[in-house]
Amino acid sequence: MRDVNSAILQAYYEIVDGLDIPVYEGEEPDDVKHKIYCVINDATSTETSTFNSSDVQLTVQLSVHSWEYKYNNSKTLNTACGAIISAIKPQGVDNIDLSAYGLQMLNLTLQTDRTERFGNLGGKVFISRILIFKQDIFVIS
Amino acid sequence: MAEHKVAGGTMLLFIDPAGGTSYDTVVCLTSVSKADSVTVVDASSACGPDKSPGTVELSYSFEGQHLQDPDSGKISGTDLRLLLRAKTFFGWKIAPVSPVTGDEIETGTGFFSELSSTYAFDSIGTFTGTIQPIGTPSLTIQA
Numbered sequence: 137m138r139d140v141n142s143a144i145l146q147a148y149y150e151i152v153d154g155l156d157i158p159v160y161e162g163e164e165p166d167d168v169k170h171k172i173y174c175v176i177n178d179a180t181s182t183e184t185s186t187f188n189s190s191d192v193q194l195t196v197q198l199s200v201h202s203w204e205y206k207y208n209n210s211k212t213l214n215t216a217c218g219a220i221i222s223a224i225k226p227q228g229v230d231n232i233d234l235s236a237y238g239l240q241m242l243n244l245t246l247q248t249d250r251t252e253r254f255g256n257l258g259g260k261v262f263i264s265r266i267l268i269f270k271q272d273i274f275v276i277s
Numbered sequence: 278m279a280e281h282k283v284a285g286g287t288m289l290l291f292i293d294p295a296g297g298t299s300y301d302t303v304v305c306l307t308s309v310s311k312a313d314s315v316t317v318v319d320a321s322s323a324c325g326p327d328k329s330p331g332t333v334e335l336s337y338s339f340e341g342q343h344l345q346d347p348d349s350g351k352i353s354g355t356d357l358r359l360l361l362r363a364k365t366f367f368g369w370k371i372a373p374v375s376p377v378t379g380d381e382i383e384t385g386t387g388f389f390s391e392l393s394s395t396y397a398f399d400s401i402g403t404f405t406g407t408i409q410p411i412g413t414p415s416l417t418i419q420a
Binding site: 189228229231240241242243274276277 | 279280281282284285286287
């Protein structure tokens with residue numbers, strides 16, 4: 137049995153980073169200077185191994201946050217989330233290629249897509265979208 | 278490609294009404310399944326009860342959601358119904374879109390023995406069907 141979290145988080149990080157959306161792993165940034173940014177939260181997994189294969193079912197949460205002064209209509213946030221979702225799962229049955237990590241991703245689904253409005257905080261209106269991706273991981277080697 | 282599992286949604290059903298040269302993907306599939314069995318022949322004798330294998334029985338079933346006016350390269354549930362009502366023999370293939378080494382590819386000719394649609398009040402219209410092969414389908418492994 138091999139840990140897969142590092143590979144998964146790195147794969148998601150590289151995809152979001154490639155979209156020129158500021159991305160952070162695990163922690164919120166100290167200084168929220170970007171009006172759109174993404175935080176990749178911890179992966180949660182359950183072992184689903186068979187007699188002769190190592191497998192896990194895993195979820196990863198991406199929190200995409202946005203803020204604007206006084207008014208925030210979520211258009212920019214939704215555009216950014218659209219780009220992230222399209223990059224992670226371009227087609228209905230697509231999976232992220234993890235062959236470089238000796239893993240195979242299967243059955244990638246966007247399990248949850250939730251918008252949260254936090255209101256006005258210090259003159260900034262915050263809106264976040266929580267994207268939770270569920271996938272099966274087969275440990276090839 | 279190295280050792281790999283079969284991901285959900287990757288084994289698709291393709292149909293070619295013309296016989297098996299240019300396949301169209303069946304729209305919005307949610308499930309494709311194969312059922313292989315061998316009938317059991319009673320081979321009992323004075324020596325006692327016995328059994329032997331009879332004939333191989335194959336059938337293929339599928340489920341999907343109706344998608345009307347599909348783009349080229351796809352075949353709709355309604356198109357399949359027209360094939361059933363005309364008792365058309367067609368070419369079929371069950372395989373990944375882009376097979377890699379080790380993937381299972383099966384092709385053959387056959388006809389629809391059953392096709393059902395459900396148009397419920399509060400859900401997307403769906404269809405299910407069953408293909409009966411003619412002769413022995415070709416079952417290969419992608420090299």
